[in-house]
Amino acid sequence: MEKILVCLKRVVDYNVKIRIKPDETDVVTEGVKMSINPFDEIALEEALRIKESGQANEVIIVSVGPEDCQQQLRTGLAMGADRAILVEHSENTEPLTVAKLLHQIVQQEQPELILLGKQAIDDDCNQTGQMLAELCSYSQATYASKLSVGSNSLEVTREVDQGLETLEIDLPAIVTVDLRLNDPRYVKLPDIMKAKKKSLDVINPNDLKISMDPFFKVISVTAPPPRESGIKLSDAGELFDALKAKGLVD
């Protein structure tokens, strides 16, 4: 195939213990380590492997978000993507709006394969890839843990609640990836230097003529009810007695 498009979201790093703003409007993101959404890194790794095996010519990465997303796009370029596109928008963008913007990019670039993460670990929405697939009228395979490229189709194994499902889907196609698909490579210093020369286009969403008005109003973001910490028991006998007292074993 000619082109693979990979969608990267900038999110709070998965190792950060998040804090909620005192006014309960959002979680604190200022001064917090930000990274590429872990699933998206896996999506990019897969695209690079497909290209390296000679089955694709170009890997393009795209992100929707504030100017700072350039850091994550530069990391993606250092991993090996050929060029990057940033649709710059300072506010949080809902999945349907992101999907509509991506749809415009898909129409411009005409990639045969579009890879996304199965979910963003900040909003945990798990929507964008499927929405984009519907907007494009493309086939989709979500939760991919194995992917093989045929001449005009893909065979994708999906991690579903019942086990592993395998689909064959025609190109152009949209695949959202799960954690077990691959282990992403580490970026090396020379690659970071080289990445500085690669092209990174910044697009204004207004030029794509998509309404950025949200569907939802966020009323509050609050902490979940805490679980009270419990007690330590010394052995199996004590546990048996404690569970029996609660009627949980007999």
Next chain:
Amino acid sequence: MRVLVVAEHNDGAINPSTSKTLSCVAELTSLGSDLLVMGNNSALAEQAARFQNVDSVLYMGNEIFEHQIAAVMSPVIAKIAQDYDCVLCPSTTFGRDLMPRIAAALNVGQITDIMNVVAPRIFKRPIYAGNAIQTIEIQDNVKIAATVRLASYKEVETNNQATIKNVELPEIELPSHTRFLRIESEATERPDLQVASVVVSGGRAFGSSENFELLYSLADKLGAAVGASRAAVDAGYVPNDMQVGQTGKIISPDLYIAFGISGAIQHLAGIKDAGTIVAVNKDADAPIFEIADFGIVADLFEFIPEFLAKLG
């Protein structure tokens, strides 16, 4: 509010996830819902008619729905949804695969993982692996498209006798770009993780799939389902469908017992709704002890046989 629920089914039976989704309907409206069953087996419609909170079952029998391919179902559902104010699916891999396509076809945003309906247009949902709860409002006159978080709802009773209406496939062109090849699932007699009242779970500490046998014998003694951490699945000790957590299954058993699981936030995201959490770990500082109701610092390979002996 007129609510349409899309049923999930596997192996000729309505999945319990559908029942839990129906219990969310009661928080939205007192009018019940229409339950849409797309499949190739009319026994599904009869089973569906017994669930509470179902007004009518809409049965669309057709072999093209045999494998519930999202891209084939979404245009049909979007058409039917014209007559409803709200469309719901369970937040399982089935519902999460399908609902965003329906929402996009309807040109509305989607709410993933409703955990509570505060008011008919105000919902609570978890974000950041359940470490924060978002309360969101959707404007009047906008159709609600949402998935329901199973751990937040109980199954409904099955003493109903809803009317069954056979619905014709609308005349729209359906895609042929997707072909089902196979599904590999391990047959088990144990309860379904997502509805089990007792779950025992194992982590990396087990070291091999053979060692998981010890956990299976405990599960069988307790009538429990078996779960696992991502590390145990990645290492190949158990299949992927046993993974509990942010990216696995989110569960709410009455009793959850974790053996040799450290308690990473991504794992805890899957068990926070459990009634009683027990953790057995040989490291007294393992983070899982911070949320466990009962913690035991012990070697699981010694502990499980002793506990089995106590259970008699």
